[in-house]
Amino acid sequence: MDPGKITSSIQLPGPGDSTLLLQHLVRIQAEFNYIPDKAVADLSSSLGIPAAEIRGVIDFYSFLHLTPRGKYDILFSDSITDHMLGSRELITDLTEKLGVTVGEVRGDGRVSVDTTSCTGMCEQGPALLVNRLAINHLDQQRIEQIARLIEEDVDLADWPKEFFQIDDSIQRQDILLSSMASATGASPDTLTTLLSPEPDNVLDILQDAGLRGRGGAGFMTAIKWRSCRDTAAEQRYVVCNADEGEPGTFKDRVLLQRYAHQLIEGMTLCAHTINASKGYIYLRGEYLYLLEHLQAVLQERRDLGLLANNISGKAGFDFDIDIHLGAGAYICGEESALIESLEGKRGIPRKRPPFPVTHGYKNQPTVVNNVETFIAASQIILHGAEWFKGAGTEQSSGTKLLSISGDCERPGIYEYAFGTSIRQVLGDCGAHDTLAVQIAGAAGVTIPSEQFDRSIAFEDISTGGSFIIFNSDRNLLDMVQNFTHFFAHESCGFCTPCRVGSSLLKDLIDKLHAGHAGHYDINELNRITIIMRDTSFCGLGATAPNPVIQTLTNFPEIYERQVQHTDYEPAFDLDAALEEARQVTHCFGPEAHIKS
Amino acid sequence: MPEQQTFKLDSKTIPFRDGDTIMDAALRAGEYIPHLCHNPEFTPHGSCRVCVVSANGRHVSACTQQAMNDMEVDNRSDAIMDKRRNLLQMLFVEGNHVCPGCEKSGACQLQAVAYYTNMLSPHYTHFFPKRSVDASHADIAIDFNRCILCELCVRASRDVDRKNIFSISGRGIKARLVINSDTGKLGDSDLTATDKAVHVCPVGAILPKHRGYDKPIGERLYDRQPVSQVGDVAAHDEDDNHG
Ligand SMILES: Cc1cc2nc3c(=O)[nH]c(=O)nc-3n(C[C@H](O)[C@H](O)[C@H](O)COP(=O)(O)O)c2cc1C
Ligand code: SF4
Ligand code: SF4
Numbered sequence: 001m002d003p004g005k006i007t008s009s010i011q012l013p014g015p016g017d018s019t020l021l022l023q024h025l026v027r028i029q030a031e032f033n034y035i036p037d038k039a040v041a042d043l044s045s046s047l048g049i050p051a052a053e054i055r056g057v058i059d060f061y062s063f064l065h066l067t068p069r070g071k072y073d074i075l076f077s078d079s080i081t082d083h084m085l086g087s088r089e090l091i092t093d094l095t096e097k098l099g100v101t102v103g104e105v106r107g108d109g110r111v112s113v114d115t116t117s118c119t120g121m122c123e124q125g126p127a128l129l130v131n132r133l134a135i136n137h138l139d140q141q142r143i144e145q146i147a148r149l150i151e152e153d154v155d156l157a158d159w160p161k162e163f164f165q166i167d168d169s170i171q172r173q174d175i176l177l178s179s180m181a182s183a184t185g186a187s188p189d190t191l192t193t194l195l196s197p198e199p200d201n202v203l204d205i206l207q208d209a210g211l212r213g214r215g216g217a218g219f220m221t222a223i224k225w226r227s228c229r230d231t232a233a234e235q236r237y238v239v240c241n242a243d244e245g246e247p248g249t250f251k252d253r254v255l256l257q258r259y260a261h262q263l264i265e266g267m268t269l270c271a272h273t274i275n276a277s278k279g280y281i282y283l284r285g286e287y288l289y290l291l292e293h294l295q296a297v298l299q300e301r302r303d304l305g306l307l308a309n310n311i312s313g314k315a316g317f318d319f320d321i322d323i324h325l326g327a328g329a330y331i332c333g334e335e336s337a338l339i340e341s342l343e344g345k346r347g348i349p350r351k352r353p354p355f356p357v358t359h360g361y362k363n364q365p366t367v368v369n370n371v372e373t374f375i376a377a378s379q380i381i382l383h384g385a386e387w388f389k390g391a392g393t394e395q396s397s398g399t400k401l402l403s404i405s406g407d408c409e410r411p412g413i414y415e416y417a418f419g420t421s422i423r424q425v426l427g428d429c430g431a432h433d434t435l436a437v438q439i440a441g442a443a444g445v446t447i448p449s450e451q452f453d454r455s456i457a458f459e460d461i462s463t464g465g466s467f468i469i470f471n472s473d474r475n476l477l478d479m480v481q482n483f484t485h486f487f488a489h490e491s492c493g494f495c496t497p498c499r500v501g502s503s504l505l506k507d508l509i510d511k512l513h514a515g516h517a518g519h520y521d522i523n524e525l526n527r528i529t530i531i532m533r534d535t536s537f538c539g540l541g542a543t544a545p546n547p548v549i550q551t552l553t554n555f556p557e558i559y560e561r562q563v564q565h566t567d568y569e570p571a572f573d574l575d576a577a578l579e580e581a582r583q584v585t586h587c588f589g590p591e592a593h594i595k596s
Numbered sequence: 597m598p599e600q601q602t603f604k605l606d607s608k609t610i611p612f613r614d615g616d617t618i619m620d621a622a623l624r625a626g627e628y629i630p631h632l633c634h635n636p637e638f639t640p641h642g643s644c645r646v647c648v649v650s651a652n653g654r655h656v657s658a659c660t661q662q663a664m665n666d667m668e669v670d671n672r673s674d675a676i677m678d679k680r681r682n683l684l685q686m687l688f689v690e691g692n693h694v695c696p697g698c699e700k701s702g703a704c705q706l707q708a709v710a711y712y713t714n715m716l717s718p719h720y721t722h723f724f725p726k727r728s729v730d731a732s733h734a735d736i737a738i739d740f741n742r743c744i745l746c747e748l749c750v751r752a753s754r755d756v757d758r759k760n761i762f763s764i765s766g767r768g769i770k771a772r773l774v775i776n777s778d779t780g781k782l783g784d785s786d787l788t789a790t791d792k793a794v795h796v797c798p799v800g801a802i803l804p805k806h807r808g809y810d811k812p813i814g815e816r817l818y819d820r821q822p823v824s825q826v827g828d829v830a831a832h833d834e835d836d837n838h839g
Contacts, residue, residue, distance in 0.1 A: 052776030056765035329767070346764070351642055351660050493745075493764075493771030495643045500686035503769040504720055531682045534655040535645045 021344035062328030070112030079118035087126035118247035122405035169412035209385035210397035215370030216464035238279035243333035246441035248466030266374030392418035406469035443543035446550035487544035498541025603667035628824035633746035692741035700800025702816025708823035732783030753793035
């Protein structure tokens with residue numbers, strides 16, 4: 001790339017707003033396939049941020065690079081569900097066809113291929129991102145086509161449209177989805193209805209409905225909104241957590257694609273209730289394909305007077321929403337890390353307390369809610385608390401969207417009243433011969449068949465919605481290995497137990513998976529999981545050992561059968577270490593190997 | 597007058613003021629809670645986790661947890677010490693620490709806290725990361741092999757020196773300390789030997805040049821008394837900080 005061209009085409013902001021750093025970096029990366037030094041220097045002087053700090057931000061996010069990626073930058077989704085659908089064979093296939101090594105850029109700069117954490121397309125995988133745009137339903141034929149398009153240097157805009165088709169896969173509706181089924185487009189009447197009750201009244205209705213956060217933690221939404229409103233401040237913020245990074249979760253993607261107006265209605269309702277004038281949607285970088293659509297929806301609403309100034313004809317009610325893109329960091333789904341990221345920084349979780357409701361974005365009171373929570377809140381105000389409580393259990397009112405993937409005939413989005421048993425879910429989606437279900441994502445629970453009568457509810461199995469099915473042909477250790485790699489990759493690195501422990505766990509599970517582990521190593525696993533659980537700074541590290549803890553408890557046999565050895569076998573493999581010497585000396589016969 | 601608020605640290609009753617963390621109150625009362633990334637001159641960080649205690653049955657870091665009336669804090673039990681020992685072992689295997697050859701040996705807080713917790717070996721498999729030594733500065737050297745990512749130099753340079761010379765880059769196990777200069781070298785930064793950032797490193801990562809091993813074994817900071825009595829290395833005179 002001609003450096004002169006870079007200087008001229010990077011549009012830099014005026015001095016000031018350092019919170020836009022990450023957004024500038026995302027844009028520069030998209031334009032140049034990397035962040036040139038010149039851009040770092042320019043951003044540093046215009047935003048007043050030291051260059052090393054900017055490079056530190058770039059180095060934190062998986063989608064930002066200081067050296068050029070390929071013109072076609074391909075990232076295969078590397079979640080266990082992709083593996084189950086054959087992604088690894090397809091990666092080999094594509095890299096062989098293109099003559100490129102995983103993780104590297106081809107000599108001519110045309111293409112790079114790598115893997116990335118779950119891209120949220122689990123029900124239509126195997127999936128990849130090409131220059132951040134999703135292509136799903138991969139098979140050999142599609143891989144062949146992709147290789148050809150890249151070799152022929154066909155502009156992405158001219159790739160077959162069906163490649164970029166993303167299904168919304170709704171398989172089962174209950175009260176929430178069906179209440180919105182006929183709603184299309186922007187509805188001024190709906191917003192008028194939503195904004196007519198007094199804020200206090202809104203809080204009372206949400207409280208009465210018992211709405212709890214849908215992002216996983218299950219905090220009472222009314223309490224969150226009320227404490228935000230009751231904190232004295234110059235400015236309050238409404239933030240939608242659309243980071244959806246939990247492996248196996250994709251329901252927010254479907255909601256954003258299909259019910260963006262309802263989401264914005266929910267955020268506007270929140271703004272009106274807590275007295276906020278600014279909102280953000282933090283959209284994970286993997287969902288770049290949704291950006292244009294969401295921006296169009298926001299614009300449509302502004303044009304109709306449903307967003308921006310004097311909303312719905314209410315003099316003085318001003319509220320607008322910006323979309324911020326993430327850049328490949330799972331930790332940014334954690335609300336305080338999300339706020340750091342919104343402020344343009346590395347996504348390191350904050351000390352809590354204080355919580356975001358009192359000290360959030362720019363240190364002002366901030367409501368952070370999941371996509372589904374905002375939508376549920378607005379539907380409750382439209383249809384009433386009784387409507388909502390009509391579904392679910394005493395402690396878990398309403399319904400939950402489940403993202404179902406893995407071994408079943410009909411993966412997709414299923415909406416169920418809380419209290420529904422796992423057995424019923426499995427029956428509905430056509431799962432047979434099920435060995436285990438992984439619920440609530442990589443840090444969730446691994447449920448064996450004896451427990452299929454347990455139910456989805458805050459008081460039993462609480463979940464943000466990830467539901468991955470494994471049949472009895474599967475080796476659950478593959479899942480454990482995938483998840484431990486995921487956490488080691490996604491640990492933010494701030495605190496000792498998670499930064500070091502997640503890598504120790506990963507290495508031990510690899511050793512075990514390769515059949516080199518002994519009973520000593522199982523004790524080691526136990527030892528590390530306890531330290532991580534008890535001493536980590538945030539929820540990521542505290543729950544990262546869960547896949548190991550869960551399977552050690554519920555499926556000890558997957559460990560036992562790997563431990564055919566004595567107590568201890570060193571992780572260091574002397575014979576493998578001699579491989580380099582064999583390569584150099586071209587001696588490959590039996591005499592060049594050490595027998596163990 | 598309002599009644600004095602107190603909490604229990606093991607068997608001792610510790611008075612505290614509003615806004616105190618467990619660490620603040622304990623330090624004032626002369627009670628030792630092992631720590632590395634905490635330095636009372638800076639805002640609590642909570643990243644090394646070595647000050648983990650059990651407060652009313654919950655594991656928290658003493659440096660960030662607000663003290664509460666009648667709280668029961670376990671700071672000494674075997675279970676708590678065991679967790680600290682494991683955290684220290686993790687720090688040891690993450691970097692490259694060759695104490696016998698290290699100038700900071702004997703005056704190093706990591707080493708001293710390790711002794712205090714009876715850590716006899718690093719236990720875990722060493723990562724043996726490839727890290728460098730930056731000797732480009734005339735008066736100060738930095739050995740990244742010994743950095744434990746406590747961010748004290750980052751905080752000191754940002755909050756006290758107002759120079760922002762250090763920051764953290766990367767993520768997870770690849771997180772690392774970096775220097776903010778055009779070349780990334782210390783020599784090209786405007787760090788000076790009198791900067792606060794040069795005097796807060798609890799380990800032997802940031803060291804003054806032109807001297808070393810000038811205290812004989814037996815007279816080094818932690819040679820005669822344990823860290824629980826001596827306190828932080830940064831709180832001592834420069835001459836003592838050096839093995
Ligand atoms: C490591 C980690 C990742 C998280 N990822 C998400 C996420 O992707 N989406 C989400 O809504 N909440 C996520 N959360 C939970 C948020 O911190 C927060 O509780 C949630 O956004 C609050 O919204 P709710 O009350 O509507 O659920 C995550 C939490 C942790 C600890
Ligand atoms: S537990 Fe620690 S290292 Fe892990 S993500 Fe949280 S703060 Fe970062
Ligand atoms: S810094 Fe401390 S722990 Fe590390 S080698 Fe030096 S004396 Fe040992």
